[in-house]
Amino acid sequence: AQSVTQLDSHVSVSEGTPVLLRCNYSSSYSPSLFWYVQHPNKGLQLLLKYTSAATLVKGINGFEAEFKKSETSFHLTKPSAHMSDAAEYFCVVSPYNNNDMRFGAGTRLTVKP
């Protein structure tokens, strides 16, 4: 069975500093991995996805994530946080051999002025 663990329930950064949101996954098969973002009272939006192509994936709004098979990790980063990045972020895993998609518990990102 596949699952995903987001290592921090809450991350707080200052505006202009780097962002790191951590995600570890377990999957019996080569997975696809995703990051979604949910702004307050808004729907979920896809930030980026990894589907066995390049291990470094670039997404929208300056975010990127690196797939590291040896560490079973897919951490999300951004060089410089903006106030508008404050939201909840979800890491999602989908195994190669079927269609289900499992979410992590989420990381709430706070950006301080």
Add this chain to the structure above:
Amino acid sequence: DVKVTQSSRYLVKRTGEKVFLECVQDMDHENMFWYRQDPGLGLRLIYFSYDVKMKEKGDIPEGYSVSREKKERFSLILESASTNQTSMYLCASSLGGAQGRNEKLFFGSGTQLSVL
């Protein structure tokens, strides 16, 4: 653009009632999903379906059932609603199939269900 429509935005029901949550997508997607979202727990998969009349249990199927009689419609049924089923319910769909496996999820706007 893909549209996923959930029949109700807010719903209030009483304990023991049978509750139907309806979801319709308009892009001929193979896969449809039901999640519930609770603070601190993220989105938990209840059931998903990869084809008409096909369904798979997710992580928390107890107390729920689903129906997919037509490709565009995926219904979630609470057989006998309980207070611990008070939650935000999100329906999603994705392309699926051999070529579209593991593609982006498209979400409905959610149904906030309160069971009193």
